[in-house]
Amino acid sequence: MDDKTAYKANYRCHEPGITPDQVADSYTDMAQNYDEILSPERYRGPEIAANEVAARISEDKRGIVRIIDVAAGTGRVGILLKDKGFSNIDALEPSKGMMALLEKTGVYTNTYSEFLGVGQNSVPKDTYDVLVIAGGMGEGHIPVKGIDDMIRITKSGGFVIIVMRKEYLDYVEEYKDKLIPYMDEMEKQGTWTKVELKTVHNYSFNKDGLVFTYKVV
Ligand SMILES: C[S@@+](CC[C@H](N)C(=O)[O-])C[C@H]1O[C@@H](n2cnc3c(N)ncnc32)[C@H](O)[C@@H]1O
Incomplete structure (x- = not known):
């Protein structure tokens, strides 16, 4: 599959105005081809996220x-984390196909078949030493309220690590x-502190990514 075809296939999950349910269904539609569409050469989110977790622990x-x-998604971050010696990993993913x-x-x-930031979820509070997200931010994806x-x-004392496409902050x-x-407001309120924010090149389709690392207070 060429990059243009892959970009178009992935864009179906990011159409302007897409609702959370439509996002989940679009990922279910592309689930069988996801790892080919977002191959490790085109999308480095899982690798970047797993490396960031490993750098902190x-x-x-x-x-x-x-x-x-x-x-x-299809579990690529978890697979990479397991390769690095992590053995206690849970997953939250709203798309049935993924x-x-x-x-x-x-x-x-x-595993939790749920959305984050869209109403109540059933994950118990104060549970994780690390929460990691690769590629979960985008149009109709995890909303700002998901931070809560x-x-x-x-x-x-646990880490929240978010890896996302930089340009999403613009449009x-x-x-x-x-x-x-x-x-920033959450930091001012004393609920978490920023550890690092860095830009990474060639995150996805040759576009820059951002890696946010926060520590929960
Ligand atoms: C680009 S994929 C990333 C999958 C995996 N983390 C990876 O890096 O390969 C985005 C995933 O975000 C999920 N997603 C979308 N909205 C979400 C939400 N509100 N809460 C949690 N997951 C969501 C989708 O179902 C999809 O599996």
Whole structure:
């Protein structure tokens, strides 16, 4: 598959105005081809996210820490984390088709077939040492309010790591002039502190990505 065809196929999940249910259904439609469309050469989100988690957690703690892979998709972040020695990984993923594939990987302990940031979810509070998201931000994807859930389900002292396409801050209405201000507001309120924000090149389709790392207070 060439890059143009792959870009178009992926864009179906990011059409302006797409609703959360439509997003989940679009991923279900493309689930069988997802790993080919967003191949590791075209989309480096899972690799970047897993490397960031590994940079924050020393090897001796990797068998103990509890991780949740939010917007886990087909499970690529979990597979990479397992390769790095992490063994206690849960997943949250609203698309039925993607969930069916991630369950087959065998790397996840508990799975949640739910959205983040869209009403109440059933993940218990103060549960995770690391919450990681690769590619879960976008048009109709995790809304700004999802940050409240991220903070709620992460333990005090735990990390929230979000990897997303940089340009979404410019044209996804949900995020433009809202996502970073809300993150800053949460820091002002003392619920989390920023550890690092960095730009990474060639995140997806040769476009830059952002890696946000926060520590929950
Ligand atoms: C580009 S895929 C990323 C999958 C995986 N993390 C990866 O990097 O390969 C985006 C995923 O976000 C999920 N998603 C969309 N909206 C979401 C929400 N509100 N909460 C949680 N996951 C969501 C989709 O179902 C889809 O599986």
